[in-house]
Amino acid sequence: MRKASSIALLFATLFIFWLLLNNSLAGDVLLIGIVATLLIALLFRGGRSPVSGFRPTPRAVAATFGYLIFFLAELVRSNLHIARVVLSPSLPISPAIVKVRTRLKSPMGRLLLANSITLTPGTLTVEIDGEWLYIHWVNAEATDIDAATAQIVAGFERYLEVMYG
Amino acid sequence: MTVSGIIGGLLLVLGAAFLLLAGLGLVRMPDLFNRIQAGTKATTLGTLLTLAGAACLHPEWTLKLLLIGLFILLTNPISSQVLARAAHRIGAAKSAKTTLDRLADDTEERP
Known part of the structure; x- marks a missing residue:
């Protein structure tokens, strides 16, 4: 069924x-x-789609709109950040690959989180291993796991947690 | 020249500007991971703005352009992530400015 x-x-x-x-x-x-x-x-009946695992509750729908607005704002911020880095003569970067942890359980939630991280200022998901994500950061501001998680993951997780769990 | 024509033109120019920045980022960034960063973000927004501009100029294309934008939003980051992962697995060179690589540390620990 x-x-x-x-x-x-x-x-x-x-x-x-x-x-x-x-x-x-x-x-x-x-x-x-x-x-x-x-x-x-x-x-492809066994495959996943953005609707698989989505919780059909009013709160989740509201969170989806919140997520979209937050995401688009981050995308614009991300581009202004890249523009500033690329256009400044000294190329101010201090890259690092940091490790962060997610509370999300569903595969689709994790995929959207990884995608969102890739499109936010200066971060790129390199590898996912269970609840651990490895993030390449153009300007690493925090290197320990908890601080990096709070800065990179927390913003999106708030919405995705309600949407997918 | 209609209002929507002017807005559409401005969006197209803005989109092209971000695509130019993406190209500049590819040339200026020191290593592969930083290049992917510049490439992914600027091409995503640049392409979305170009699509929005095209939608203003040709309103009858809006649905199709919206669909293209959706696919780009979902697939662009995935392809970048897979490229970055593959590059890291074969040990692509990292810029000398790189301060820390926890992924390399963790993979070394595993047998």
């Missing part, structure tokens, strides 16, 4: 993508879309 609903969800998502891309409701377009998306949904 769970498998059937996950296939249906994947099928629906892919079919909506297909409709958006084609921008047409002609019979042949619909037929090809149904066949192709059904095939993909069956082949």
